[in-house]
Amino acid sequence: MISWLEKIGHRAIEVLKKVGEASLLFSQALRWTFMPPVYFKNIIQQMEVIGVQSIPVVLITSLSTGLVLALQSYTGFKRFHAENLVGTVVALSLTRELGPVLTGLIVAGRAGAAMAAELGTMRVTEQIDALSTLAVNPVKYLIIPRLFAGLIMLPILTVFADMIGIVGGYFISVQYLQANPVIYIRRTTEFLEANDIFGGLLKACVFGILISVVCSYKGFNTEGGAVGVGKATTGAVVISMILILVSDYFLTMLLFKQ
Amino acid sequence: MIEVVDIHKSFNSHHVLSGVNLTIEKGESMVVLGGSGTGKSVLLKIIMGLLKPDQGTILIDGTEIIHLREEKLNEIRKKFGMLFQGAALFDSLSVWENVGFGLMEHTSLSKAEIRNRVTEKLAMVGLKNIEDKMPSELSGGMKKRVGLARAIAMNPEIILYDEPTTGLDPIMADVINELIIKLKHEIHATSVAITHDMTSAFKIGDRLALLYQGVIHRIGTPEEFKHSEDPVVRQFVTGSSVGPITAG
Ligand SMILES: Nc1ncnc2c1ncn2[C@@H]1O[C@H](COP(=O)(O)OP(=O)(O)OP(=O)(O)O)[C@@H](O)[C@H]1O
Ligand SMILES: [Mg+2]
Numbered sequence: 001m002i003s004w005l006e007k008i009g010h011r012a013i014e015v016l017k018k019v020g021e022a023s024l025l026f027s028q029a030l031r032w033t034f035m036p037p038v039y040f041k042n043i044i045q046q047m048e049v050i051g052v053q054s055i056p057v058v059l060i061t062s063l064s065t066g067l068v069l070a071l072q073s074y075t076g077f078k079r080f081h082a083e084n085l086v087g088t089v090v091a092l093s094l095t096r097e098l099g100p101v102l103t104g105l106i107v108a109g110r111a112g113a114a115m116a117a118e119l120g121t122m123r124v125t126e127q128i129d130a131l132s133t134l135a136v137n138p139v140k141y142l143i144i145p146r147l148f149a150g151l152i153m154l155p156i157l158t159v160f161a162d163m164i165g166i167v168g169g170y171f172i173s174v175q176y177l178q179a180n181p182v183i184y185i186r187r188t189t190e191f192l193e194a195n196d197i198f199g200g201l202l203k204a205c206v207f208g209i210l211i212s213v214v215c216s217y218k219g220f221n222t223e224g225g226a227v228g229v230g231k232a233t234t235g236a237v238v239i240s241m242i243l244i245l246v247s248d249y250f251l252t253m254l255l256f257k258q
Numbered sequence: 259m260i261e262v263v264d265i266h267k268s269f270n271s272h273h274v275l276s277g278v279n280l281t282i283e284k285g286e287s288m289v290v291l292g293g294s295g296t297g298k299s300v301l302l303k304i305i306m307g308l309l310k311p312d313q314g315t316i317l318i319d320g321t322e323i324i325h326l327r328e329e330k331l332n333e334i335r336k337k338f339g340m341l342f343q344g345a346a347l348f349d350s351l352s353v354w355e356n357v358g359f360g361l362m363e364h365t366s367l368s369k370a371e372i373r374n375r376v377t378e379k380l381a382m383v384g385l386k387n388i389e390d391k392m393p394s395e396l397s398g399g400m401k402k403r404v405g406l407a408r409a410i411a412m413n414p415e416i417i418l419y420d421e422p423t424t425g426l427d428p429i430m431a432d433v434i435n436e437l438i439i440k441l442k443h444e445i446h447a448t449s450v451a452i453t454h455d456m457t458s459a460f461k462i463g464d465r466l467a468l469l470y471q472g473v474i475h476r477i478g479t480p481e482e483f484k485h486s487e488d489p490v491v492r493q494f495v496t497g498s499s500v501g502p503i504t505a506g
Binding site: 037121122125126127129130131132133134135136137 | 303306307308328332333335336338339340342344346347348349359360363364408
């Protein structure tokens with residue numbers, strides 16, 4: 001019984017220590033962000049890796065989500081003759097919730113894993129130490145560009161996701177379920193407020209920072225060769241995804257409660 | 259001048275260094291010898307400020323570097339060049355970007371000037387026409403030499419070599435020995451070299467230091483080492499499996 005409690009205690013301390021270390025890394029990154037030199041080239045490169053290369057998967061996912069959402073809500077709403085609300089439901093669900101969350105999860109799985117694996121490999125092959133010996137601050141050179149790229153690209157990807165999802169919903173409703181296009185579009189825009197869109201994008205910003213911080217931290221502190229890199233990568237993806245889902249709940253409470 | 263004062267370092271419960279003292283004079287070439295796993299690479303990383311010791315301190319030209327802030331430490335690091343045991347080339351950058359990395363970051367030289375300097379440094383380590391290759395396309399010995407070219411690209415005052423000749427054929431190893439001697443004479447570089455290669459050690463070292471059981475067991479000139487009566491030194495120099503140093 002005692003040893004059982006002890007184990008939980010140890011585990012809790014470990015977790016708290018990690019959270020502390022990650023926050024420290026984050027605050028260091030913030031402190032150094034505006035001190036020259038700024039590695040613009042690395043920021044652009046990471047925007048490409050995190051953002052541009054994620055566009056196809058994000059588009060496919062949100063398109064199919066838009067299609068299914070329209071189909072499902074149509075058949076559901078038909079039971080109480082509310083088919084004309086499909087456009088509203090699709091638009092609201094995507095902008096407030098599914099757009100940012102799906103984008104976050106996809107980027108965590110795709111770019112976050114790559115980020116942790118790349119930094120982890122650099123750690124175990126002493127490339128991060130080599131940066132230090134060349135008098136370049138590794139946090140500035142490697143982590144800050146990833147933070148910026150996450151912060152900038154996640155909302156942009158989310159805009160794409162929202163749009164293509166809504167277009168998908170429209171397509172299914174108008175082409176396949178014979179909804180009236182004019183009414184559909186009116187229903188979509190009528191109830192959609194700027195707050196819905198910006199709230200969703202704010203979520204995306206938070207997710208972008210979460211992914212970059214967690215995956216950079218995991219990669220940066222990798223230990224123990226190839227096995228270590230594997231562990232860091234898996235850990236990075238799982239933790240980012242959980243944090244996205246948890247923070248989504250609280251952000252939703254804060255942003256959309258009224 | 260590099261002063262290593264009473265350095266202790268352990269990993270978990272494994273005590274690797276237990277009170278290392280070593281002074282390397284300006285312009286001197288120090289060779290550190292020692293069995294595999296005795297902590298030579300760890301010592302080099304502590305000198306460079308990459309690892310924090312548990313106890314003790316490092317002075318570079320009189321400045322203590324252990325508690326220095328990152329920005330100050332980086333100023334001192336610009337005087338250094340370091341060759342890693344595993345070369346540690348940036349695998350996302352080409353050979354010339356690797357070698358020219360420091361020049362790119364810390365000087366205002368143009369790209370063309372940097373490429374020229376890179377070609378020159380690569381020639382010094384016996385490599386040509388590989389500027390645009392990626393590290394993954396190179397052999398182990400080539401990587402090592404590119405790492406060496408990167409370490410000397412900024413004409414550092416202090417050079418740390420972790421096994422500069424390991425993995426090279428005997429002729430290329432001698433080219434590197436000659437290069438290390440030349441750097442010492444031409445730019446009066448202070449250097450610390452780790453090696454298992456006794457030919458190389460006797461050739462490049464002004465003094466040799468033997469790391470054994472966590473401390474500097476013996477320090478002396480190559481001549482003193484050759485004629486030493488100390489059983490540990492004798493065993494190391496003659497490369498015998500019989501003696502106080504036991505396997506494992
Ligand atoms: N980051 C680390 N974490 C845990 N243990 C480490 C770490 N770095 C080194 N060690 C341990 O410290 C000891 C000394 O390692 P070091 O790399 O300095 O050996 P070395 O003298 O350079 O050996 P070799 O001649 O084989 O290169 C080894 O037992 C190693 O396991
Ligand atoms: Mg070593």
